[in-house]
Amino acid sequence: MKYKTIEIKLTKPLSDREIAMLTDFNVGLKQQRMKIEFDNQRIWLLLREIDLDRLRDLHHQLAASYELPLTSNPVALVLQKIESIKSYGIRSGRRLYVDYNKERKVVNRTGKEAKRGQFFYALDHNFNRDIHELPKSYLNKIICGDSESVLKNLPDNCVDLVFTSPPYNFGLAYQQSADDQFWQHYFEKLFRIFDECIRVLKFGGRIVVNVQPLFSDYIPSHHIISNFFIQRKLIWKGEILWEKNNYNCKYTAWGSWQSPSNPYLKYTWEFLEIFCKGEIKKPGQRQDIDISADDFKKWVTAKWSISPERKMKAYDHPAMFPEELVKRVLQLFSYQNDVILDPFNGVGTTSYVASRLNRRYLGIDISDEYCQRAAERILQNC
Numbered sequence: 001m002k003y004k005t006i007e008i009k010l011t012k013p014l015s016d017r018e019i020a021m022l023t024d025f026n027v028g029l030k031q032q033r034m035k036i037e038f039d040n041q042r043i044w045l046l047l048r049e050i051d052l053d054r055l056r057d058l059h060h061q062l063a064a065s066y067e068l069p070l071t072s073n074p075v076a077l078v079l080q081k082i083e084s085i086k087s088y089g090i091r092s093g094r095r096l097y098v099d100y101n102k103e104r105k106v107v108n109r110t111g112k113e114a115k116r117g118q119f120f121y122a123l124d125h126n127f128n129r130d131i132h133e134l135p136k137s138y139l140n141k142i143i144c145g146d147s148e149s150v151l152k153n154l155p156d157n158c159v160d161l162v163f164t165s166p167p168y169n170f171g172l173a174y175q176q177s178a179d180d181q182f183w184q185h186y187f188e189k190l191f192r193i194f195d196e197c198i199r200v201l202k203f204g205g206r207i208v209v210n211v212q213p214l215f216s217d218y219i220p221s222h223h224i225i226s227n228f229f230i231q232r233k234l235i236w237k238g239e240i241l242w243e244k245n246n247y248n249c250k251y252t253a254w255g256s257w258q259s260p261s262n263p264y265l266k267y268t269w270e271f272l273e274i275f276c277k278g279e280i281k282k283p284g285q286r287q288d289i290d291i292s293a294d295d296f297k298k299w300v301t302a303k304w305s306i307s308p309e310r311k312m313k314a315y316d317h318p319a320m321f322p323e324e325l326v327k328r329v330l331q332l333f334s335y336q337n338d339v340i341l342d343p344f345n346g347v348g349t350t351s352y353v354a355s356r357l358n359r360r361y362l363g364i365d366i367s368d369e370y371c372q373r374a375a376e377r378i379l380q381n382c
């Protein structure tokens with residue numbers, strides 16, 4: 001069997017008790033695809049697939065039965081070493097060390113990729129690469145107004161990332177905007193605002209839209225919005241499922257009970273659609289990256305389990321998204337010091353998290369009250 005081998009050099013020879021502990025540890029590894037070998041100067045780890053939590057339990061049991069301190073015994077050394085290895089795959093909660101990055105075998109992959117081409121729908125864009133500064137009067141500001149007209153005051157190509165969740169037209173009680181429009185009018189207005197977002201976005205910049213379709217009206221908003229950006233020649237980078245683990249539908253709302261005539265489908269998640277203007281890679285300085293290796297590894301798996309925001313009553317806003325969602329989007333898709341725009345800023349979750357993460361921000365909302373709350377939220381937490 002193939003293993004990844006790691007060597008640990010010991011600073012002092014193993015005592016008899018430590019040797020017995022390591023021997024027992026090896027016996028306890030039966031369920032793991034891992035083993036250890038050792039002599040008086042070294043321990044070798046042979047790793048294939050492990051369940052780290054089980055190893056930790058085993059370590060606790062052995063430390064107790066051999067009466068060795070939990071932090072200083074040879075199995076603790078083994079665990080520390082395993083925890084320091086950052087390259088591994090994950091399958092059903094187990095860490096994989098062998099062949100986890102082997103791609104499916106496709107003969108002449110590069111030739112086939114070249115033949116297929118990438119994002120054909122966006123190749124004939126005419127975005128220009130000039131970069132402009134966001135005017136000082138809009139920098140780190142919460143602006144109250146209709147985004148369609150506010151954004152017209154900004155120069156082209158002055159924003160690095162747009163992250164927003166537009167009103168979903170579900171009929172929520174926002175302070176200053178109707179949320180129950182005829183669908184066609186709703187999308188026409190939304191797309192006039194998104195057209196401005198595309199214009200102010202820098203070449204290489206990104207737009208991330210959090211959206212929940214209204215299933216009961218049979219309106220696939222996430223597809224309609226994605227289709228709009230594709231028609232505008234943005235590159236679809238991907239989609240994240242935000243798993244909220246709640247039901248957007250009452251348990252009793254079945255459509256047609258136990259009949260195929262019209263069952264309702266129930267969803268516990270929303271979508272994040274991600275688009276790039278001009279190119280997939282976003283230029284930036286290495287020192288402005290602020291995502292840890294562990295978070296990067298977790299968050300590129302595009303299903304994020306995050307509970308819905310619980311502070312909506314306190315902020316008196318019916319549809320806030322949680323700070324954790326913003327944090328992940330900003331750290332995964334933008335650099336520190338980038339300019340982050342939210343044209344439907346609500347009570348300022350995007351702007352607040354951007355300021356906390358050393359990004360610059362501009363938040364726009366049509367409601368005076370929401371804007372005031374957003375500004376206070378940022379001030380209080382500075």
Ligand SMILES: C[S@@+](CC[C@H](N)C(=O)[O-])C[C@H]1O[C@@H](n2cnc3c(N)ncnc32)[C@H](O)[C@@H]1O
Pocket residue numbers: 145146147148164165166167168174175176177317319320321322343344345346347348349350364365366367370
């Ligand atoms: C889903 S909420 C966004 C909530 C925000 N993500 C948060 O965490 O607070 C949508 C927001 O869009 C605002 N809005 C609706 N129409 C607008 C427009 N034309 N221009 C600017 N804001 C608008 C509403 O007032 C509402 O606060």
